[in-house]
Amino acid sequence: MSQALNKPPTTDELYRGYPKRLAEEAKYSKDRLLSHKTLPDSVPRQRGVRLPPDTSRETFDEAIAALQQELGKDNVVVNDKPLIDGWYLEHPNTHDAFHLVDQEDLVASAVAYPGSTRETQAIVRWANKYGIPLWPISMGRNLGYGGSAPRVPGSVVVDLGMRMNKILSIDAENASCVVEPGVSYFQLYEEIQKRKLPLWIDCPDLGGGSVLGNAIDRGVGYTPMGDHFANHCGMEIVLPTGELLRTGMGALPGKDGKDNPTWQSFQAAYGPYVDGIFSQSNFGIVTQMGMWLMRETGHQSYMFTFPRDEDFPAIVEAMRPLAQNRILGNIPQLRHIVQELNVTGLPKSHWYDKSGPIPRDVIREHSKQLPIGECSWVFYGTQYGDEASINTQLQLIKATFSSIAGTRFYLPKDLPDDHYIHSRAKVCSGVPVLRELDWLNWKPNAAHLFFSPITPTKGVDAQVVHDLNVKLHEKYNFDLFPTLCVAGREMHYITNIIFDRSSNDEKKRANALMRELIASAAAEGYGEYRTHLLYADQVAGTYNWGNGALLKFNETIKDALDPNGIMAPGRNGIWPKKYRGKGWEILGDENEKAVGGGTIAPKSKL
Incomplete structure (x- = not known):
């Protein structure tokens, strides 16, 4: 079916x-x-089980039997079934649903489902015994960055979400909680509502992802607590040897065997603050995490529109003092008007039925028919507090943006019920939604890929990155969908590259576009804050000050913590000694060559 x-x-x-x-x-x-899908749900696999590197089928079967004995047969599943890309809430945990190379390439050999920290430790010890690489995921919904796919094909995916999905505590007075990896934003929000607590969560654009997983990957949301990792407090981590670590105040034992009462109150504790090395790394498996919550408050969402493409640097210059003075209440978004077309959920063919990127004059003509009228840039913001303070803040913001001729201001009540502003208003008040999925209707068999550099909140810098995007999207024949998440001193310039995953040509062009974007931005001094697993080596290599001092430091930590190299080798460009320099790194056009029958494989044996 x-x-x-x-x-x-x-x-x-x-x-x-x-x-x-x-x-x-x-x-x-x-x-x-x-x-809009033209692909079948699945096609017959061309290969059998993708075995871990340098592991015979006999050894693999022996290892799987041993792990099933430890966890239970139903909790260790060999990946020999059809590969189904699924849908956002029914995504695979065996491969990348938005595959940029062949679907069968970056696949797991098996999936293990631990039900506790103790079982997670058992999996890690098992991996060390058999030399099998692990690929831990929380829920695998970092779609656009690689999903559940392991960087080393044949790794065993450790799906922490399936059985480790408990909200361990919610402390209403402390405005904090402790969650396991499988707790989604939906789940945490619904539990808070069920308990009738005056608390908000901070969620990203979609609510189905892992609260813990998003934080350790340094994802962002849109309330004043939008920096998720900055608002975590205390972690429990299984190290690559199977040992257990608690960070922050959790390192101090509580009374009578209980958790320390200050674990979710103070982040750093005593001595070096080590939490950061477990974000965007492969130094351990985080099995629980404390998160700070926001007190319920008054709020007002709104939007501004700006008429001309060339207003872009002036808009950025206007935003900076508002953000630095904390007049902007949240982490707002600045989006190009083309985003207003694709969040309607209508396909590109509705707006433009020719090949190639949709031209600017066509975008402008269609924007005239939208509720907000003809414009080029759209700013979504939210203010917080009581009515008087919100009104004062809005007057300051209006006065600042009015310096840009033709600026218009809207409240949610000014726009139809199906307009995107109502979804933004929910997200910016801590209510997780699904609306952001609508832009995937732009193409059949749609998949997407994020290019996510950081720029200063300065017009001249933002313009450089924007111009690079315009030029290279035209070169590789893709529509440009830019969204800027704005803070006081930096902006996340997030480019959403939408491609048809049934088309080998589009996959090759998307890969080439991404590689050139990374290289061109780095040449101007702008680096990504997060990337798809296929570009991790390239991005890590751009942070090469001091003859690659940062990567060398990360490798030193990796080798000390993971001497057998079993923990997520290659994640974020960090390779253990066992794999390093043996052909696993992707630094050229290997991705394009792997599309249509090639493979991402090492150039030499381990």
């Missing part, structure tokens, strides 16, 4: 599901997206 005919699961039925309040939206979103 095609997945398009299946009702997606609720959180009551499956921890990965959606809350009942979004039942109609989830069904509509799934059915509409899959209605």
Whole structure:
């Protein structure tokens, strides 16, 4: 049965599901997206089980049997079934749903489902015994960055979300919680509502991801607590040897065997602050984490529109003092008007039926028909506090943006109920949603890839990165969808590259575009804050001050903590000694060559 005919699961039925309040939206979103699909749900696999490097089938079978004995047979599953890309809430944990190379390339040999920290430790010790690489995931929903795919094909994916999905505590007075990796933003929000607590969560654009996983990958949200890793407090970590570590105040034992009462109150504790080395790294498996929550407050979302493409640097210059003086209440977004077309959920063919990027004059003509009218840039913001303070803040913001001729201001009440501003208003008040999936209807079999450099909040810097994007998207024949997440001194310039994963040509062009974007931005002094696993080596290599001092430092830590090299080799460009310099790094056009029958493989044996 095609997945398009299946009702997606609720959180009551499956921890990965959606809350009942979004039942109609989830069904509509799934059915509409899959209605554009021309690919079958799955095709016969060309290979058998993808074995771990330098592991015979006999050794693999022996190892799997031993792990099943430890965890239970149902909790260790060999990856010999059809590969199905699925849908956002029914995504695979065996490969990348948005595969940029062949679907069978970056695949797991098996998936293990620990139910506790103790079982996670058992998996790690097992991996050391058999020399099998692990690839831990929380829920695998970092779509656009590689999803669940292991960087080393044949690794065993450790899916922490399936059975480790408990909210361990919510402290209303302290405005904090402790969660396991499988707790989604949907799940945490619904529990807070069920308990009628005056607390907010901070969520990213989509609510189905892992609270813990997003934080340790340094993801962002849109309330004043939008820097997720900055608002974590205390972690429990299984190290690559199987030993257990607690960071922050958790390193101090509590009374009568309980957790220390200050574990979620103070981040650093005593001595070096080590938490950072476990973000965007492969130095351990985080099995629980404390997160700070926001006190419920008044709020008002709004938007500004700006008429001309060339207003871009002036808009950035206007935003900077507002952000640095903390007048902007949250982490706002500045988006190009083309984003207003694709968040309608209508396909590109509705707006433009020719090949090639949609021309600027066509975008402008269509924008005239939108509720906000003809414009080039759209700013979404939210202010917080009581009514008087919000009104004062808005007057200051209006006065600043009014220096740009033709600027218009809107509140949610000024726009139709189906306008995107209402989704932004929910996200910016801590309510997780699904609306952001709509832009995937832009192409059939749509997948996406993020290019995410950091720029200073200065017009001249932002213009350099924007111009690079415009030039290279035109060169490789892709539509440009830029979104800037704005802070006082920096902006995340996030480019969403949407491609048809059934097209080898589009995959090759997307790979080439991404490689050139990374190299060109780095040559101007701008680096990515996060990237797809296929470009981790290239991005890590751009941070090469001092003859690559940072990467060497990371490798020194890696070798000390993971002498057998079993923990997520290659994640974020950090390779253990066992793999390093043996052909696993992707630094050229290997991705393009792997599309259509090639393979991402080492150039020499381990």
